[in-house]
Amino acid sequence: xxxPPLNITIHLACSLDGIIxxxxxxxxxxxxxSSYENGSDLSPEQIAGxxxxxxxxVMGSKTYEHAMALAVSYGWAYGDTPVVVLSSRNLPKINxxxxxxxxxxxxxxxxxxxxxxxxxxxxxxxxxxxxxxREKLADQLRLSIIPIVLGDGLALFQQxxxxxxxxxxxxxxxxxxxxxxxxxxx
Amino acid sequence: xxxPPLNITIHLACSLDGIIxxxxxxxxxxxxxSSYENGSDLSPEQIAGxxxxxxxxVMGSKTYEHAMALAVSYGWAYGDTPVVVLSSRNLPKINxxxxxxxxxxxxxxxxxxxxxxxxxxxxxxxxxxxxxxREKLADQLRLSIIPIVLGDGLALFQQxxxxxxxxxxxxxxxxxxxxxxxxxxx
Numbered sequence: 001x002x003x004p005p006l007n008i009t010i011h012l013a014c015s016l017d018g019i020i021x022x023x024x025x026x027x028x029x030x031x032x033x034s035s036y037e038n039g040s041d042l043s044p045e046q047i048a049g050x051x052x053x054x055x056x057x058v059m060g061s062k063t064y065e066h067a068m069a070l071a072v073s074y075g076w077a078y079g080d081t082p083v084v085v086l087s088s089r090n091l092p093k094i095n096x097x098x099x100x101x102x103x104x105x106x107x108x109x110x111x112x113x114x115x116x117x118x119x120x121x122x123x124x125x126x127x128x129x130x131x132x133x134r135e136k137l138a139d140q141l142r143l144s145i146i147p148i149v150l151g152d153g154l155a156l157f158q159q160x161x162x163x164x165x166x167x168x169x170x171x172x173x174x175x176x177x178x179x180x181x182x183x184x185x186x
Numbered sequence: 187x188x189x190p191p192l193n194i195t196i197h198l199a200c201s202l203d204g205i206i207x208x209x210x211x212x213x214x215x216x217x218x219x220s221s222y223e224n225g226s227d228l229s230p231e232q233i234a235g236x237x238x239x240x241x242x243x244v245m246g247s248k249t250y251e252h253a254m255a256l257a258v259s260y261g262w263a264y265g266d267t268p269v270v271v272l273s274s275r276n277l278p279k280i281n282x283x284x285x286x287x288x289x290x291x292x293x294x295x296x297x298x299x300x301x302x303x304x305x306x307x308x309x310x311x312x313x314x315x316x317x318x319x320r321e322k323l324a325d326q327l328r329l330s331i332i333p334i335v336l337g338d339g340l341a342l343f344q345q346x347x348x349x350x351x352x353x354x355x356x357x358x359x360x361x362x363x364x365x366x367x368x369x370x371x372x
Binding site for chain 1: 202203204215220221222224225319333334335336337338341342343345346347348349350351352353354356358362364366368
């Protein structure tokens with residue numbers, strides 16, 4: 001029996017100019033006070049349905065450490081969904097759904113496929129997302145565009161070669177954040 | 187009597203990564219063969235109404251020269267609307283609606299205001315648009331995002347400082363091009 005097709009989605013929040021982190025690591029810019037009258041927000045049921053379709057999260061070590069720090073105050077953001085952390089460091093496991101792996105991205109992707117995952121989300125950081133884009137291992141790119149130009153910081157598309165895209169979804173929330181999803185051509 | 191309020195809109199087409207021109211000046215990437223089922227196109231009447239609200243175009247010398255070259259085959263793109271070309275070069279005037287001006291951007295903006303213009307569009311190039319953004323002289327930013335990542339070329343937001351934005355319009359066409367318009371905070 002062959003494995004089901006694996007769909008890898010990169011999901012990141014960024015500024016209009018594609019910056020995902022400021023040089024000083026300040027993240028206050030993500031908390032926009034903006035508003036957009038014509039926006040539509042997803043219902044809690046829609047969000048729950050959406051999240052339940054994800055069967056694995058992939059992240060780099062800094063994103064994982066950040067999520068662990070946030071978990072102290074807000075709980076673990078990824079629930080019971082398996083989380084694969086790509087790192088060669090000896091990181092603690094916050095729960096038994098977390099796996100720490102090291103090595104090549106292509107090998108990781110084969111591992112995800114062997115695990116019968118269908119819908120994997122890469123949630124950061126920028127360097128990991130860039131690697132997925134560069135090695136053409138991602139199928140979808142889903143951005144939440146915060147209404148700000150930052151002008152400086154870590155750019156998502158740095159050192160990425162030309163990629164044709166196909167628009168799949170577009171929605172603006174009442175806070176003026178634009179959710180945009182593209183299929184990545186290969 | 188005071189002048190009517192002047193609204194300056196920067197309008198550019200760019201890739202998802204904010205590139206407005208490739209290093210080799212190839213523009214084939216703007217002719218996307220993409221499609222988006224949920225997109226909606228403006229009717230010819232909507233486009234005409236939209237364009238008739240613009241009472242002056244502002245552009246740099248290269249954009250003007252490009253428009254003149256295209257005019258040979260396709261006619262002059264800006265109809266009877268006044269066009270101000272910002273250049274210190276001695277450029278030919280394609281028609282009497284064209285004015286060539288040199289000098290500071292702030293002085294140009296005062297001139298536009300004195301001319302009683304209400305709705306001015308800055309249509310390129312990137313360097314001129316950047317100057318308007320840097321000097322905080324633009325009120326709106328309207329981008330047509332082509333469904334492609336270019337990875338390399340002239341970036342719209344290079345050397346622009348932080349700018350808060352307010353989403354005003356969002357629409358995707360049937361060709362997958364996303365038209366997005368922001369009010370620029372000052």
